Amino acid sequence: MIIMVTQWYPTNKAKKIMELFLKASKDPQPSFIKKWQIFTVPDSERGFKGYNLIMTEKDKGDETLMHITKTFQPFWEIEGFSMRIETLLGIKDVVKVMGRT
Numbered sequence: 001m002i003i004m005v006t007q008w009y010p011t012n013k014a015k016k017i018m019e020l021f022l023k024a025s026k027d028p029q030p031s032f033i034k035k036w037q038i039f040t041v042p043d044s045e046r047g048f049k050g051y052n053l054i055m056t057e058k059d060k061g062d063e064t065l066m067h068i069t070k071t072f073q074p075f076w077e078i079e080g081f082s083m084r085i086e087t088l089l090g091i092k093d094v095v096k097v098m099g100r101t
Contacts, residue, residue, distance in 0.1 A: 001061055002088040005052040005068060010080040014048060017081070020074050030067055032060035047080070061087070 009017050021038070029036060035055040043049035056064040068085060075081050089097070 001056050001058045001064070002090065003054045003056065003064060003068065004086045004088050005054065005072070005083055006086070007050045007052070007072070007075070007081065007083040008043060008046040008048070009078060010047040013078050013080055016078055017075065024071050030063065032057045032063060033067065
C-alpha cells in the first residue's frame, strides 16, 4: 500500500517546517512503514508544496493513517499549513480493479 501526503506551506514558515520535520525524523518509524520519502517543490500560489510517499504493509492501512496523523499534528499549528492524504493504486492493483489478472 502506498499513501501520499501532500502538504502546502508559506515560504516564511519554511524554517519552522524544517525544524518540525527534523524533530519528527528522529522518532523511529513503526515496522509496518517500509519506506517514507519526502520531496519538496516551490508552489507559485502557496509557497512550498511537499510530497510524502509512504510505503506500508497492505494490512496496516489504519495504523499507518493514525501514525501519519500523529506525525503531522504539530504542523497544524503553523498558520498557512495544509495537507491532503491519498491512497495510491499501483498499476497491478488497477489491473485487478478492472478485472484483468
